[in-house]
Amino acid sequence: MSGLSTAWHIKQLAATHKIPLHLHVLEADATVGGNIRTEVVPHEHGQFLVEWGPNGVLDSKPETVDLCKALGLENSLIFANEAAAKRYLFVDGRLQQLPGSPGAFMRSPILSIGARMRVMREPFVKPLLVDDESIFDFATRRLGIHAAERLIDPFVSGIFAGDPKELSVHAAFPRLPEMERAHGSLIKAQKAMKKARSKSVDEGQEQAGPKGRLVSLRHGMGQLIEALHAKLSAEIQTNARVDRVRYFEDGWVVERESGESIDRIDKLIIATPSMATSRILAGLERGFMQPLQGIDYSAVSVVALGFNADDIDHALDGFGFLVPAIENREILGCLWSSSIYPGQRSPDGTKLLRVMVGGARAPRLALRDDDALLSSVRRELGDILGVHGDPLFTRIIRWTNAIPQYGLGHLRRVAEVESLCEKWPGLHVTGNAFRGVAVNDCARESLVVANRALGLSRGAD
Ligand SMILES: Cc1cc2nc3c(=O)[nH]c(=O)nc-3n(C[C@H](O)[C@H](O)[C@H](O)COP(=O)(O)OP(=O)(O)OC[C@H]3O[C@@H](n4cnc5c(N)ncnc54)[C@H](O)[C@@H]3O)c2cc1C
Structure with a gap:
């Protein structure tokens, strides 16, 4: 890319x-695209589109969408289903919805009452202006250790497949120390930004997860690479x-x-x-x-599995889920690809799941052989989502150097x-x-x- x-x-x-x-x-390589590749898996009633790497970009930043438009892909842009704003965390042994507003946060059992009160005290925590600090230390200092372990840790593994105790908050999430520096508090900074935004636009409903809509292309992110390849075919040597x-x-x-x-x-x-x-x-x-x-780079294996819809008990009504390290499970999380882009990623009556395994903290889990990896993923999906029955297909995509660790x-x-x-x-x-x-x-x-x-x-x- x-x-x-x-x-x-x-x-x-x-x-x-x-x-x-x-x-x-x-x-x-023999093909261009690096981390970005979409594989078509045929099925008797249509096809599955399996993303090897990214499954979309946020339109809150314009760069990729602008590039797609410049390449003539405007009509191929697809947006994530609104229901994908619903995100889950696997905590205390069950899936729990990530709260999307301060009110929902105060009612959510993801954190204990004491831990929630600690988060609400964040505006009174004195700012500490240092040159470099780990994400975990930053989050613990500002929000308390429980929020760091249960909310920030899975968020970091969702983006970097990384260890928040090792990653630099200044390099990986520069906006956070900047918010602390400018407003003395993350909560105060968020309120100020919300006020500024609500003056210019009607924001609509609060969402869990990052701001902006997730965007991809009808034929997957690989379509962007194909378009770039077509424009540069005379110049590229593979x-x-x-x-x-x-x-x-x-x-x-x-x-x-x-x-x-x-x-x-x-x-x-x-x-x-x-x-x-x-x-x-x-x-x-x-x-x-x-x-x-x-x-350094983290090792991640992406395990994609297609199922008949009837073989999954969970409604898959959202984006997917992430698992904090303290839960000690064998997967980092699972994206519900067929729910994010309904009708675009799997045939009617089927579901497509993408499970992330490994990351900086547990690379050995990603590096296990195919049989061990697959049976652990199926066991976890059985426990967490009530997946039963055999998959229609499986793919294991191994990234030994998946994502750079800042x-x-x-x-x-x-x-x-x-x-x-x-x-x-x-x-x-x-x-x-x-x-x-x-x-x-x-x-x-x-x-x-x-x-x-x-x-x-x-x-x-
Ligand atoms: C599993 C996974 C999921 C992801 N999900 C998302 C997501 O949902 N949203 C998002 O925004 N980002 C996501 N990312 C991150 C994003 O995809 C990558 O950061 C981005 O695609 C990296 O692009 P790049 O060109 O910088 O690097 P790469 O894709 O690594 O490309 C580097 C290229 O250099 C080539 N190369 C290496 N050595 C040589 C050499 N000696 N000579 C010539 N060529 C060489 C490689 O073959 C490769 O093509 C994800 C990444 C992974 C792995």
Whole structure:
């Protein structure tokens, strides 16, 4: 996504500004798309659409939707069912609805009365302005340990498949310390933002979960990759793993693992995962290695299962559920794909579930063999959702390096990499390892980098 959308923006901007361009996009795999891929699983009454990676983006940030529109995909955009605003947590051994308003929060048994009162005291907790702090410490300090364990922990695993005790709140959720800094309290900040919003728009009903609607494409997120691929087909080379790069007076030389190379390159943008970026740049300057290798990745296995609707007791009336670590279960959570986009992801009379396993805290669970993984997932689904009967199909998608973990010191590492890049003419790095892991973040960064590389913005070459 990062590489393709940067290439697309470069091509567009070069055409608009009449900048001569000879573009090469080198992809190590046989197919493009990285984390984004949609698999079609045929069924006698239609088909299942299985997302290997992201299942959508939030339209509260415009970048991906704008990109889709620019690629001519406007009529293919689909929005999550309104019922998907309902989200569940598995706490105290059962599914409980995540409250969507302060009133519902005060009535919800997800936290004990004492823990709820502790959350309500948050505006009186003195702000602590530090440079870096773990998400868990931040949440415990502001909201109390029970809220950190039961609400914040699953939220973090839903986005990063990460360990809140290891992740930096400043890097992973920069808005939270910013809210504390500006308003002295998260609750006060939320009230102020709500007031500002309600002046301009009627917000409608309160929702649990993030603001904005979840958006995808009729044929899945893979449709975005196909559209980018089609626009860049002349420039993309697949099965073209880059081994290293070198810099000479007449430009960059990009050497492929196969021994082939491309020379006299003016601008070089590297959009690979941080370990690969480190390998590619190590020969240029060893200083790149430490900060890049300091960015760990979590291992996640996605297990997709199709069922006859009758084989699931739960109504699946929502987005899905997440499981806090303190529950000690073998899954991180489960997305109810057929409920999120009804009629779009599974044939009538069937249901599609996607279960996340592993993450930074329990990578060994993700790395078990297929039989062990599948039987544990089926056991958990049986217990939690009342799933019985055999699945119509199963898929196991293994991401050994699924999502970069923005650990303590992440912002310093990013600054170090960026300042090293500045020493080398025309060199830029991007990708989800640096400034946000959501597809929207990758789309936003790709436009920034494209402008910078073409000399169209501040910080340009
Ligand atoms: C299971 C899962 C679920 C997710 N769900 C969501 C979601 O619902 N919403 C959301 O917004 N985000 C989600 N994300 C995150 C989002 O999908 C990713 O952060 C984003 O797609 C990453 O894009 P990227 O291009 O930066 O990296 P990648 O997708 O990792 O792409 C890097 C590319 O570099 C290539 N490459 C590697 N080494 C080399 C080399 N030496 N030479 C050439 N090419 C190389 C790789 O083959 C790959 O194509 C999810 C991620 C995962 C794994």
